[in-house]
Amino acid sequence: MIRINRELLQYITELQDSGITCETYGPGEEIIGQKKRVLSVRIVKSGIVKCYLTEDNGNDFIQEFFGEGEIFGEIEVLNGNPSFCALETITDTEVCKIPGDRFGELLQTDKKFNELILKALASKVHYTAIRHSYHQSHAIEDNLLRLKKQFPRLIDVIAKRDIANYLGVTLRSLNRTINGMRNKGI
Amino acid sequence: MIRINRELLQYITELQDSGITCETYGPGEEIIGQKKRVLSVRIVKSGIVKCYLTEDNGNDFIQEFFGEGEIFGEIEVLNGNPSFCALETITDTEVCKIPGDRFGELLQTDKKFNELILKALASKVHYTAIRHSYHQSHAIEDNLLRLKKQFPRLIDVIAKRDIANYLGVTLRSLNRTINGMRNKGI
DNA sequence: CGCGTAATTGAAAAGTATCAACACTGGTGG
DNA sequence: CCACCAGTGTTGATACTTTTCAATTACGCG
Numbered sequence: 239m240i241r242i243n244r245e246l247l248q249y250i251t252e253l254q255d256s257g258i259t260c261e262t263y264g265p266g267e268e269i270i271g272q273k274k275r276v277l278s279v280r281i282v283k284s285g286i287v288k289c290y291l292t293e294d295n296g297n298d299f300i301q302e303f304f305g306e307g308e309i310f311g312e313i314e315v316l317n318g319n320p321s322f323c324a325l326e327t328i329t330d331t332e333v334c335k336i337p338g339d340r341f342g343e344l345l346q347t348d349k350k351f352n353e354l355i356l357k358a359l360a361s362k363v364h365y366t367a368i369r370h371s372y373h374q375s376h377a378i379e380d381n382l383l384r385l386k387k388q389f390p391r392l393i394d395v396i397a398k399r400d401i402a403n404y405l406g407v408t409l410r411s412l413n414r415t416i417n418g419m420r421n422k423g424i
Numbered sequence: 425m426i427r428i429n430r431e432l433l434q435y436i437t438e439l440q441d442s443g444i445t446c447e448t449y450g451p452g453e454e455i456i457g458q459k460k461r462v463l464s465v466r467i468v469k470s471g472i473v474k475c476y477l478t479e480d481n482g483n484d485f486i487q488e489f490f491g492e493g494e495i496f497g498e499i500e501v502l503n504g505n506p507s508f509c510a511l512e513t514i515t516d517t518e519v520c521k522i523p524g525d526r527f528g529e530l531l532q533t534d535k536k537f538n539e540l541i542l543k544a545l546a547s548k549v550h551y552t553a554i555r556h557s558y559h560q561s562h563a564i565e566d567n568l569l570r571l572k573k574q575f576p577r578l579i580d581v582i583a584k585r586d587i588a589n590y591l592g593v594t595l596r597s598l599n600r601t602i603n604g605m606r607n608k609g610i
Numbered sequence: 611c612g613c614g615t616a617a618t619t620g621a622a623a624a625g626t627a628t629c630a631a632c633a634c635t636g637g638t639g640g
Numbered sequence: 641c642c643a644c645c646a647g648t649g650t651t652g653a654t655a656c657t658t659t660t661c662a663a664t665t666a667c668g669c670g
Contacts, residue, residue, distance in 0.1 A: 242653065253543035275492070291553070301553050316546040322554055345542070349532065356531070359545035360502040367477070367487050368508055370556045374592030377625080398588035406560030411626055413650060563657085584617065597658055599618060612655085617666070624659070633650070 239389040239404075240303040241365065246354050247307030250281050253351075257340040272324040276314035276389045279341045282306055285331025288400060289323045301366070301402040303328070303396070315341055324326055328396065368370055371398060373406060378415045381405050425575040425590075426472060426489040427551065432540050433493030436467050436520055442525040449513045458510040462500035465527045468492055471517025475509045484588040487552070488580070489514070495544055501527055502586060514582065559592060562602040567591050578584075 250258070259281070261271065270276060272292060282304050289310060301323055304310060309315040314321050315338040334345070344351045373381055385392055385401070392401065402412040436444070446469070449455065456462060458478060468490050475496060476486040487509055490496060500507050501524040522530070530537045559567055571578055571587070578587065588598040 291557045293557060293561040295561060299557040299560050301557070313546045313550050317543055317550065319550065322550060343536075346535065352531075352538065356542065356545070357503055359542070359549060360499045362549050363545060364499050364503065364505065364508060365551070366552055366556070370552070371477045371479060371485040371487070373481040373483050374559075375481060408627055409649085410628080410651085414626085417651090587664080594659055595617080596619085600658085603618090611670105613669090615667085617664100619664080620662095622660085625657085627656070628654085631651085632652095633648100635648080636646095638643105638645080640641105 239385050239392070240305040242305040243307035243309070243358055243361070245307070246281065246309060246358055247283065249350065249354055250307075251283070251411050255340070255344075257337055259335045261329045261333050261335055263333070265327055265329055267327045267331075268327040269327065269331075269333070270311065270321050270323075272322070273320045276311045276321050277338050279309060279311040279315050279336045279338065281309045281334040281336070283332040283334055285333075286395065287325055287331055287333075288328055289325050290403065291323050298403045299364040299406060300400060303404075309355070312341070312355065313360070328400075378405060378411060379419060380405055382412075382415060382419070425571050425578070426490040426491045427494050429493035429495070429544055429547070431493070432467065432495060432544055433469065435536065435540055436493075437469070441526070441530075443523055445521045447519050447521055448521070449517045451513055451515055453513045453517075455511040455513065455519070456507050456509075457499065458508070459506045462497045462507050463524050465495060465497045465501050465524065467495045467520045467521045467522070469518040469520055472514040472517075473511055474514055474518055475511050476589065477509050484589045485592060486586060489590075495541070498527070498541065498545070514586075556589070564591060564593055564597060565605060568598075568601060568605070 261269075261280075269280065269287065274329050284306060286298055287304045287308075287310070289302045289304060290298050302308075304325075310323075310325055311321070313319075320336070345355060346352075372384065376384075382405075385405075396404075398412060399409055402409045405412065447455075447466075447531065449471070455466065455473065470492060473494075473496070474486055475488045476484050478484050488494075490511075496509075496511055497507070499505075513601040516599060531541060532538075562570075568591075571591075580591075584598060585595060588595045591598065
């Protein structure tokens with residue numbers, strides 16, 4: 239649900255590098271738009287950022303919520319494509335910004351950094367694969383229970399609309415499912 | 425649909441490395457089971473391999489079809505987890521097998537290899553993100569059209585059951601959709 | 611031929627989306 | 641202080657889509 243990567247956050251925090259800067263955002267700000275060129279890699283220092291994709295039919299699909307230590311923009315910088323997701327803050331947020339060329343240098347010269355990025359990518363593949371499989375094969379209720387287990391404060395922090403978009407269902411269906419669960423005493 | 429990675433295939437083919445061996449499989453053989461320890465990374469030299477995940481409720485969800493140059497097992501070797509997908513051949517298949525420790529060495533010593541793996545991982549994240557978003561936000565018919573565009577020989581090569589599992593719908597729904605499209609002259 | 615696997619189909623049940631109306635909340639300005 | 645507004649959340653009724661279940665057909669192969 240809300241991904242974190244403590245190891246990467248700690249490493250980047252301790253890394254003294256003049257090329258790396260810090261940015262702060264308020265809630266609801268767009269950090270990267272969809273289909274834009276991406277010139278920097280960013281790592282969340284604090285706050286929650288939603289990573290989502292608007293389809294041609296207007297539907298939003300939320301890929302992931304990024305918390306502390308999560309990295310984004312690295313996919314685009316690595317393969318040179320424009321951004322396929324938009325990134326928007328949910329809470330007040332601080333991020334580290336690593337320019338693309340510096341990112342490439344670090345990958346080449348810093349073995350530990352290289353390893354952390356490889357692991358971060360592997361973890362993204364792993365996590366999203368499991369999540370999407372689960373979503374495809376289970377009812378909304380199961381998915382909600384799974385989310386609540388992973389992140390109990392869910393409804394306090396994330397808007398209903400976003401939860402629905404994360405699950406790939408309409409708000410109406412989400413509400414009905416929640417009511418059904420309430421009646422069953424969950 | 426059927427992913428390929430020519431650059432990686434070419435590099436691995438030209439790489440003279442005594443640690444890398446070759447395996448051949450017939451159709452329908454399991455290369456890696458689900459939840460097993462993964463000790464080697466493999467790269468498809470020829471053939472098609474399906475990567476799928478069986479959920480607790482018995483549903484299979486196909487993550488991806490791997491064609492020439494696609495790599496698998498690297499996620500598990502990188503982060504040390506057991507396999508989250510099973511891998512099963514669809515056609516006659518040849519794969520390169522790279523022992524896990526050799527894979528780690530190559531990542532550290534071979535800059536080009538390291539770069540290719542980073543790009544392969546980035547590509548997997550990119551591709552699956554877009555695919556899942558599309559699936560969540562579009563009707564079955566749109567998804568079928570998209571597949572047919574990407575891979576016209578679809579129905580000749582892949583079993584209906586597998587196509588349904590790839591799209592995350594039942595065989596019945598797939599058939600109904602196909603009939604509907606036939607009647608509309610598609 | 612006989613067997614197992616894959617493919618096809620219909621009918622009923624279950625699940626979701628769509629649409630439209632209404633409630634709640636926290637600001638803002640008169 | 642209150643009316644108003646925008647954003648968020650809630651709900652009912654209906655239409656539509658998908659699954660489930662069960663039965664039937666088609667195909668490849670020893």
